[in-house]
Amino acid sequence: MGHFSEYGQYDAVGLAELVRQGEVPASEICEEAIRRIEQVNPQLNAVVTPMFDIGRKTAGHALPKGPFAGVPFLLKDLLSAFAGVPMSSGAKAYKNFIPDYDSEMVTRYKHAGLVFLGKTNTPEFGVMGVTEPEVFGPCRNPWQTSVTPGGSSGGAAAAVASGMVPMAGGGDGGGSIRIPAAYCGLFGFKPSRGRNPSGPRRGRLWQGAVQEHVLTRTVRDSAAALDVTQGPDRGAPYTICPPSRPYLQEVGTPAGNLRIGFSVTSPVGKTVHPECAKAVHDTAELLEALGHRVEEGLPNVDGKALARSYLIMNLGEVAADLEEMHQILGRKPTAADVEPTTCTMGVLGRVVSAGEFVAAMRCWDQAARQMGIYFEQYDVYMTPTTAYPPAMIGEVQPSPSEKRLMKWVNALELGRILKATGIVHQMAEKMLERTPFTQLANLSGLPAMSVPLHWTPEGLPCGVQFVAGFGREDLLFRLAGQLEIARPWRDKKPMVWAQ
Template identity: 60%
Template sequence: MQGFSDYDMYDAMGLAQLVRDKETTALELCEAAIARIEAINPKINAVIHAMFDKARQAAAGSLPDGPFTGVPFLLKDLLAAYAGEPFTQGCRGYRNFIPDHDSELARRYKKAGLVVLGKTNTPEFGLLGVTEPELHGPTRNPWNPERSPGGSSGGSGAAVASGMVPMASGGDGGGSIRIPSAWCGLFGLKPSRGRVPAGPDSGELWQGAAQEHVLTRSVRDSAAMLDAICGPEPGAPYEILRPQRPYLEETAIAPEKLKIGFNTVSPIGLPVHDECIKAVHTAARLLADLGHVVEEKAPAIDGSALARSYFVMYYGEVAADIEQMGKDLNRRATRRDVEAMTWTLGRLGKTFSACDFVNAKRQWNKAARAMADFFTGCDLYLIPTNAQLPPVIGANRLSVFEKAGSAVIHALGLEKLLIASGMVEKTGYRSLALTPFTQLANLCGLPAMSVPLHWSADGLPCGCQFVAPFGREDMLFRLAGQLEQAAPWRDRIPLVHATRM
């Protein structure tokens, strides 16, 4: 290629074009990416498992002819299983677990021609909006290593932002693609429910709240990847309408005049940082300059009730995950296999009834109907991606007192009393205080994207989130392409980046 330092000047599609034009080879790109991972990863701990030998072998061989042939790639160590490689999910109990088959999405990534170099860090079971698992240690934000890149796709976000790879995989069950995208200065889109396959081991993830995709620097990479991985698989519970044209084409089409409602008030009534509010207002002015109609407007949704319904699903899924761990390991899972908070969440999950779970899902459907009503008067909904700037590493850890208190509660079997006291809800709200805006799209099954349009006075990224009607990723990609041209972000370089090696 045109010099070793050129690697991080290109997005994934740009690198693929170099390979097609024979200006470089897949193996040269692989070596360039490995060099950057080895140089940068000790500073931020984004990659927790290297697959360099396997990647070199794949790059030197005959790769599938796909849109990203020869492009280096990293897999989040959650959901996307890769046969023969560790699949820890950020959990001690799974530290020696090796799956014997690929997930359907991993197969599609390979079919797209990507060269997988390793696995990225994630909080245990992807449960938090920060990436600080006890098993692998914290991942640090390339913009400020004292702060978190977010989660649960924090390892992927940090790897892409630092220039290790042009894109990496992520999953989003409550904001886990959009949260790190916003805090790492990246573009991140969560697809509509059912757009991306979850098999072969699941029909849908987190009751349909979670979808997988990628975190990228460019809009076109995200669109081209969704073209490559979307569509049903055998055994999928449902199929949604296919797009009228490739998403990649949508990024080059100017959007029609859109009516966009915006809101900066936290749905759970907690404070929102001035910079996050400023980000939305800046975006609103830009949208108006581009000819769109922007007005302050919010859907008629009880945010607190929706948050409570999210907690019920969340706790229940953790309980089921811990039971599944026992099946995977052929032994009973114990509290030593997981972090203290995870064990607590799992125990809480077993205290809720089937009726509680059904009522929670009904709350999701009620919110989805309210969003449909909102979209009869607006094309898109603009809100902050996150309510606060990236937190300092360790700020969300359980204190020694909290860990000891949890152990006593479990020993005495007082989980129901804990719920009745309101402490569980209070703890859940504390977790959502940083990220209360992203769950809406998950629970309603809607597509949503975080776009890096604002940086704080301290130089920290602050993303803006756009939520679209069900199945309308095309509208999001058209607007994203327009915003990328009007307010480009790829020239902004974080403190820890390949170009500063």
């Protein structure tokens, strides 16, 4: 079989067109993607569960008539249940856990004709902004392998950025699509709450903070993917107005003269790296040149309170995850099953009161109302996607002394004592110091995107985030399409790029 050397020049929509026109067989595209994964994955550790046999079987038979028929694709190893294939959720105890059902997103990906070639690396339970699980080891950034690709969809981002596949699945509960997109020079989009399905076994993922979608190199791939997945499934917890027309049609449609408010101030009161601020200021100048009205404008949201509410949700969700693990394993999880940080979060989650949890949810609702007021004055809110360029591998992991403390806390169930020290407030600010901008959209249910518009002098990508009003994915896709033409990024290649 020939070597399809032009593979890396095509996005997912382009590859699907080749297959549809009969110019390149799906089997040849599949083999080329496998070859590229085998070539660069040893350097990046992005794909942790190969599905090559499944992909070959799909590509070699009659493909569904979907819009992505024959396009290679990778699933995130979290939430994306594929019957018969392990789903670890980044946890040691689940390394060999095999679901017997497909998640609704996977079902829709199958109907779209995608060819599944593997599952990608993710942190344990998806709670970290870096992808360094103990079970599989750290994933590395193709732009510089000593730094993180971000998390929790870090494996997906590294795979797309390095040219393994044109598009990969991710999930975003606090920035987990947008942060890796920013670190890896990709387009990352988080839809509105309820836009994509979460069934059949789940409902309000992370109390409604999580939406699954894809990471891509082009805007049109993201729009076309949302066209095939959007819409409620059976028993959906939310209903949302359907788009008036396909999102793919929004890409290339004039965005009009938008009112854009921006901020480069960290909502948790920490510093912002000059390059991340520069990315926004440079983009503001570009937007003004394109005819938009741009001015500094902060929403009236208490960033520190919102950060604490986000962490309280995380603590509760981890405690519930560990209880679910208890049910699945038939025994209480031990230190051999989960990482120390996860265990400590579970200990703290078990001492957070119902009242505190409800107060955190009310904080989300207040933020959503304030954003509603904000979008009466502005069409779009712009910030850096992250406050810093990507950290070095291991840089944000607990220190040896912190690990020792966590082991004592975990062994003795000292959650109440630890909580009394104010550790929850400290954890919230430390956890979000590098990535404080993305959670607002999750907690208020708004669509948001990271656009790769800036690179540091060291050659590392910096994303710019845009947030729009509820249900206004169409507006973001129009703006993204305009920016993609004005400041193209697609031809920028990282140090590790499959050939």
